[in-house]
Amino acid sequence: MMANNNWEVVIGLETHTQLKTNTKIFSGASIQYGAEPNTQADEVSTALPGVLPVLNGQAVECAIKFGLAINAEIPERSVFSRKNYFYPDLPKGYQISQFELPIVAKGAVIIQVPANGKNAAYEKVINITRAHLEEDAGKSNHGVVEGMSGIDLNRAGTPLLEIVTEPDMRSAAEAVAYAKKLHELVQWIGICDGNMQEGSFRCDVNVSVRPKGTEKLGTRREIKNLNSFKFMQEAIEYETQWQIETLEDGGKIQQATVLFNPDTGETKAMRSKEEANDYRYFPDPDLLPLEVTAADKARVQATMPELPEAMKARFESEYGLSNYDAASLTTSRDVADYFVETVKHGAQAKPAANWILGALTAKLNTELNTEHKSIASNPISARLLAALLKRVQDNNISNNAAKQVFEAMWVGEIAGDVDAIIEAKGLKQESDSGAIEGIIDEVLAANPAMVEEFKAGREKAFNALIGQAMKASKGKANPAQVNEILKKKLAA
Amino acid sequence: MALNITDIKRIAHLARIDISEAEAGATLTKLTGILGLIEQMQAVDTTGIVPMSHSQDLVQRLREDVITAINERELFQANAPVLGNGSAEKAVDGGLYLVPKVID
Numbered sequence: 001m002m003a004n005n006n007w008e009v010v011i012g013l014e015t016h017t018q019l020k021t022n023t024k025i026f027s028g029a030s031i032q033y034g035a036e037p038n039t040q041a042d043e044v045s046t047a048l049p050g051v052l053p054v055l056n057g058q059a060v061e062c063a064i065k066f067g068l069a070i071n072a073e074i075p076e077r078s079v080f081s082r083k084n085y086f087y088p089d090l091p092k093g094y095q096i097s098q099f100e101l102p103i104v105a106k107g108a109v110i111i112q113v114p115a116n117g118k119n120a121a122y123e124k125v126i127n128i129t130r131a132h133l134e135e136d137a138g139k140s141n142h143g144v145v146e147g148m149s150g151i152d153l154n155r156a157g158t159p160l161l162e163i164v165t166e167p168d169m170r171s172a173a174e175a176v177a178y179a180k181k182l183h184e185l186v187q188w189i190g191i192c193d194g195n196m197q198e199g200s201f202r203c204d205v206n207v208s209v210r211p212k213g214t215e216k217l218g219t220r221r222e223i224k225n226l227n228s229f230k231f232m233q234e235a236i237e238y239e240t241q242w243q244i245e246t247l248e249d250g251g252k253i254q255q256a257t258v259l260f261n262p263d264t265g266e267t268k269a270m271r272s273k274e275e276a277n278d279y280r281y282f283p284d285p286d287l288l289p290l291e292v293t294a295a296d297k298a299r300v301q302a303t304m305p306e307l308p309e310a311m312k313a314r315f316e317s318e319y320g321l322s323n324y325d326a327a328s329l330t331t332s333r334d335v336a337d338y339f340v341e342t343v344k345h346g347a348q349a350k351p352a353a354n355w356i357l358g359a360l361t362a363k364l365n366t367e368l369n370t371e372h373k374s375i376a377s378n379p380i381s382a383r384l385l386a387a388l389l390k391r392v393q394d395n396n397i398s399n400n401a402a403k404q405v406f407e408a409m410w411v412g413e414i415a416g417d418v419d420a421i422i423e424a425k426g427l428k429q430e431s432d433s434g435a436i437e438g439i440i441d442e443v444l445a446a447n448p449a450m451v452e453e454f455k456a457g458r459e460k461a462f463n464a465l466i467g468q469a470m471k472a473s474k475g476k477a478n479p480a481q482v483n484e485i486l487k488k489k490l491a492a
Numbered sequence: 493m494a495l496n497i498t499d500i501k502r503i504a505h506l507a508r509i510d511i512s513e514a515e516a517g518a519t520l521t522k523l524t525g526i527l528g529l530i531e532q533m534q535a536v537d538t539t540g541i542v543p544m545s546h547s548q549d550l551v552q553r554l555r556e557d558v559i560t561a562i563n564e565r566e567l568f569q570a571n572a573p574v575l576g577n578g579s580a581e582k583a584v585d586g587g588l589y590l591v592p593k594v595i596d
């Protein structure tokens with residue numbers, strides 16, 4: 001390992017988020033994933049002569065939502081441009097994108113970088129340079145027919161919002177924290193389904209290194225099309241090390257586009273940018289300038305959900321949750337909504353948070369969850385969890401018994417009725433003090449040695465007697481009452 | 493901005509146009525003339541003038557996000573070029589349009 005301490009890595013991200021619309025950005029063809037090849041490639045997607053693009057209002061609305069969510073300037077006027085390049089999955093010979101005047105200008109995202117070893121967790125502001133609307137290209141399939149490439153234009157024209165950051169990140173951890181935050185945000189505001197396997201959220205990462213303490217940026221290489229956070233971390237770490245070693249060995253970094261190979265964990269140059277494409281951007285004469293008025297912004301603002309930061313602060317102040325719990329509950333909107341619903345149905349906030357972040361999250365994350373139940377659709381609805389927690393709150397069942405009921409509900413043992421499960425399993429807590437006194441009298445009579453020990457000053461004997469009493473009640477006695485009554489009897 | 497013969501050959505390469513030495517020389521003269529015209533235009537003072545992005549002073553109308561297209565694959569692919577192997581076979585396979593193999 002070289003002297004990494006002498007170097008600083010500088011990272012910027014470009015993220016393509018596929019917008020949640022029904023149709024393409026410039027035509028009424030469906031963008032449903034997984035259709036038979038070219039069955040969603042209409043005359044605009046295939047660029048037949050004489051067709052014209054007509055802009056999808058929903059795509060514009062998604063972009064405005066994003067701009068509002070990152071507190072960005074949204075200029076009154078933006079312009080679509082043609083980005084010219086030649087490739088068979090781009091039948092027009094140009095991609096309609098935005099260049100000088102994007103729909104979303106400067107904004108910012110606050111990231112939480114998790115603690116790592118000796119380094120504590122911290123927050124950092126990542127500046128967004130811009131976000132612009134553009135169309136996706138089609139897909140090329142190589143090797144289907146010998147010597148040929150097969151072109152599927154279903155994806156051509158799918159609406160994308162490309163979100164570009166300033167080179168503000170200084171480690172792989174920061175880049176991943178940003179990507180995760182952005183991934184969470186676009187789903188939260190409902191503009192992207194976030195499905196990385198299907199390519200709805202793809203990141204290009206620009207990486208360069210420079211000697212620590214210097215200002216001038218080094219030559220960057222761009223890692224293309226990362227579709228998992230794990231790969232992003234590995235790719236950046238490998239690339240950073242490779243650049244440092246190359247420079248320390250007296251070499252030079254050539255600007256290039258590189259691909260990450262998950263099997264080897266290495267990045268490899270795909271094409272050098274020496275013969276870089278000149279995209280010959282110019283305003284697309286087929287599209288008029290896009291106007292976003294103050295009224296448009298106000299209309300979209302009215303449809304915006306409460307953002308994660310605001311909700312987190314509210315969970316802390318309104319429900320007295322810890323910063324950690326509030327942050328964990330607001331990592332996804334589904335989890336936050338579930339929590340709010342549970343509390344609305346009468347559960348106390350702190351136990352609700354514990355159960356959601358503990359037992360329920362564990363159930364959802366385990367490999368045994370083969371049906372991929374999600375928080376929004378699992379056998380234990382927020383209403384059911386609240387009903388269960390209320391039974392703990394009113395001392396009807398113990399926390400341990402609640403876990404058994406939870407398990408039973410998860411597998412759908414007695415669907416939909418907490419009390420019926422408590423009844424069927426005989427879990428109801430014994431809170432009748434007469435009955436508990438009876439049990440304790442029996443325990444005291446059966447264990448004279450323990451009573452002697454306690455009287456001789458051994459505190460441990462008290463806990464042993466509690467254990468005996470709980471056992472005698474088959475775990476059903478209310479522990480607080482057992483404690484109280486036992487104390488009274490021993491003092492007598 | 494002055495062009496030289498190397499620039500011409502590079503531009504021709506990027507445009508995938510095969511040109512001879514003689515053609516390169518003639519192109520150099522023509523393109524230099526065009527650049528002269530551009531320089532003349534650039535000399536005009538445009539301070540305070542908003543760049544025009546469209547010749548009409550209108551704004552973009554938006555479409556409702558409703559599916560209107562139907563699957564016309566068969567119709568479109570009936571129009572695909574032939575494979576080019578002497579047969580009349582269309583360059584389509586399993587719904588895909590076939591093109592000579594491209595790997596970036």
